[in-house]
């Protein structure tokens with residue numbers, strides 16, 4: 001039998017990171033596009049430094065906001081340590097968007113003409129351990145009769161294909177809009193421009209993590225997209241995290257009250 005190729009070297013480290021593993025809160029935070037890091041074996045994928053630091057490689061600011069929220073909400077945070085240029089963990093293996101050879105305006109030479117062995121190496125090295133860790137976390141919580149509210153944190157680029165985006169925060173949902181509805185209702189009292197299923201929605205295939213773990217189990221869930229120019233520095237990250245943590249707290253407690261009154 002051929003020895004299985006290892007994608008990640010010792011220096012690369014693990015694919016998945018977990019912050020606050022012993023947190024007691026109901027919210028489970030997930031950040032699929034936390035990192036722009038590439039495993040050593042891929043070099044630069046043939047990309048310029050500009051492309052490698054841009055939103056095609058990661059969601060700038062998203063991890064910092066998620067880490068602040070993890071502390072504020074006493075929440076566990078699971079995040080991917082490698083770039084979505086290698087594998088986009090918010091896409092299933094059969095999706096053409098899981099590994100892109102063109103991302104927005106950038107060609108990705110290192111992703112062109114990949115064979116099946118390379119695709120499955122990337123899937124088994126990054127995607128499977130990541131989604132597996134989320135599945136395991138939710139199962140352990142369920143075994144201890146603990147609730148899970150699944151919240152994924154993303155950022156988006158202010159200019160896409162040359163068009164400026166006015167929305168500042170997107171509250172995204174798939175078939176289950178309970179938490180998104182509550183958040184949108186509460187958000188109308190705040191300063192950010194918050195919109196439903198913008199700048200993406202379920203038709204764009206962006207709710208994969210929610211579909212995989214929250215919808216089948218009936219868990220409250222939402223995907224949050226923050227325009228990345230608002231969270232480019234620590235001050236902006238703190239403001240966004242404070243706002244979103246408060247919005248989640250209010251919305252979850254409103255839903256829990258509704259449930260307890262038997263009118264949900």
Ligand SMILES: [Zn+2]
Pocket residue numbers: 033059153154155
């Ligand atoms: Zn993202």
